[in-house]
Amino acid sequence: MNILGIESSCDETAASVVRDGREVLSNVISSQIAIHTQYGGVVPEIASRKHIENINPVIRQALADAGMTLKDIDAIAVTYGPGLVGALLVGVAAAKALAYASAKPLIPVNHITGHVSANYLEHPDLEPPFLCLIVSGGHTDLVVVKDYGEYEFIGRTRDDAAGEAFDKVARSVGLGYPGGPKIDKEARLGNADAIVFPKAKVADAPYDFSFSGLKSAVLNYQNHARMMGQEINRADLVASFQKAVVDVLVEHTMDAAREYGYRQVALAGGVASNTTLRAEMDRACRERSIELYYPSPIYCTDNAAMIASAGYYEYKKGKSAGWDLNAVPGLRL
Numbered sequence: 001m002n003i004l005g006i007e008s009s010c011d012e013t014a015a016s017v018v019r020d021g022r023e024v025l026s027n028v029i030s031s032q033i034a035i036h037t038q039y040g041g042v043v044p045e046i047a048s049r050k051h052i053e054n055i056n057p058v059i060r061q062a063l064a065d066a067g068m069t070l071k072d073i074d075a076i077a078v079t080y081g082p083g084l085v086g087a088l089l090v091g092v093a094a095a096k097a098l099a100y101a102s103a104k105p106l107i108p109v110n111h112i113t114g115h116v117s118a119n120y121l122e123h124p125d126l127e128p129p130f131l132c133l134i135v136s137g138g139h140t141d142l143v144v145v146k147d148y149g150e151y152e153f154i155g156r157t158r159d160d161a162a163g164e165a166f167d168k169v170a171r172s173v174g175l176g177y178p179g180g181p182k183i184d185k186e187a188r189l190g191n192a193d194a195i196v197f198p199k200a201k202v203a204d205a206p207y208d209f210s211f212s213g214l215k216s217a218v219l220n221y222q223n224h225a226r227m228m229g230q231e232i233n234r235a236d237l238v239a240s241f242q243k244a245v246v247d248v249l250v251e252h253t254m255d256a257a258r259e260y261g262y263r264q265v266a267l268a269g270g271v272a273s274n275t276t277l278r279a280e281m282d283r284a285c286r287e288r289s290i291e292l293y294y295p296s297p298i299y300c301t302d303n304a305a306m307i308a309s310a311g312y313y314e315y316k317k318g319k320s321a322g323w324d325l326n327a328v329p330g331l332r333l
């Protein structure tokens, strides 16, 4: 079964054709990063306008790269939330128009389910149940993937998402947008043990996360240094911040794997492309003989192949949408 996936929840316009939920036949991503960098973050109105310009060419390219026309597509899957409402609407409207015109089923996909499904694209052996750490710009969740698209929450963030903390800290040290990849790179030049930042624990919720205290500690550190006229070593600062985030992500995931008895762990979301997180999680899993899965960086950040994969499993379960499908910016897992 060939699924055309469409994704436009934030600042990437993407379309992809995936066969049977696992085999990527094409993966087209038009990124708006260069435009939003000028403003230090995603400007929703500009994102929507760019999606409108890009959506048709991107879909056309995804079909062409797969060597297909709409006739070869069995169903159309689209992200309908969570995300920016104006951005989501562009993908949803395009998917509805294509599905209606070609009389194909329309499959609504939760963006976060898409991130989890990115793991199926390159790991044919991975099947639920497994433990998954979802770390993106908007989410930090530790979940058990009980079945395709079925989750049990073990932990979630109480305030900022991990990616959000990366972006805010990057901005505060002048690294700009998008913060995650820039901190990842800069941290390689620094000493992660230079500054000891607090590792937030949430009382009575051992698997929940909290990153706003850490973010404030990084800001306070800078203010204090400025007041004292001390120079800040930026590489040391971001390396130490990154270590504080990664340590807590790894600890919680390993503790949960032990307590719940899972031998398969997967990472999902933009922050899953962080090289230190991957390396530290690799090390921790190897020590415990746990099988670790993560997508290639291109499938960690927003893309439509993950939406097509998730769409395939949703469709197999009999899920499809009517022509009244709407964007749901606050959609939950």
Ligand code: KG4
Pocket (backbone or CB within 6 Å): 010, 115, 135, 136, 137, 138, 139, 162, 163, 164, 166, 167, 178, 179, 180, 181, 184, 269, 270, 271, 272, 273, 274, 275, 300, 301, 302
């Ligand atoms: O999953 P994603 O592409 O979009 C959302 O659904 O949010 O995640 C974007 C987030 C941003 O906060 C970005 O800074 C972060 O993922 N990110 C990273 C890295 N690459 C992207 N964070 C840390 N290290 C990276 N290499």
Ligand code: ZN
Pocket (backbone or CB within 6 Å): 111, 115, 136, 137, 269, 270, 301, 302
């Ligand atoms: Zn995302």
